[in-house]
Amino acid sequence: MKPIKYILVVASSATLFAVSCKDTVEPATTAVTYESEVGKLMTNYCISCHSGDKPADGVDLTTYENVKKQAEKGELTEKMNDENDPMPPSGMLTASKRKIIDDWISNGMPEK
Numbered sequence: 001m002k003p004i005k006y007i008l009v010v011a012s013s014a015t016l017f018a019v020s021c022k023d024t025v026e027p028a029t030t031a032v033t034y035e036s037e038v039g040k041l042m043t044n045y046c047i048s049c050h051s052g053d054k055p056a057d058g059v060d061l062t063t064y065e066n067v068k069k070q071a072e073k074g075e076l077t078e079k080m081n082d083e084n085d086p087m088p089p090s091g092m093l094t095a096s097k098r099k100i101i102d103d104w105i106s107n108g109m110p111e112k
């Protein structure tokens, strides 16, 4: 009995190990990060107004720290999802672009 039990333990912990490796590696390669996507969205749609000496509303969105700060206050996406007064003011971004930001926030706002 004993050797069989031992083999079972080894086999099941090897499986667990393989599963946990897969779990930790996959999201890291596919997760939205500031560097992969969020920063680019800010550059393309936001920083024309939210940068420089006098950024719109005092909100500078040119750095990771600043964008994260807005997101933590809950103000980054509030305006992006406000149909009546959206950011950017020219019109809401597509749902898929807004989802990128939402996913980033729910994923803990990783930089890279």
Ligand code: HEC
Pocket: 042, 045, 046, 047, 048, 049, 050, 056, 057, 059, 061, 070, 075, 076, 079, 080, 085, 087, 088, 089, 090
């Ligand atoms: C054409 C200029 C312009 C662009 C582009 C722009 N904004 Fe703004 N933003 C403003 C102005 C002006 C205000 C202040 C008036 C207002 O709130 O509508 C503002 C205010 C804000 C605020 C503060 C709102 C609050 O509740 O205090 C946030 C956050 C914000 N913008 C985020 C963004 C984001 C994110 C983008 C890109 C998706 C963006 N803005 C694009 C002009 C712009």
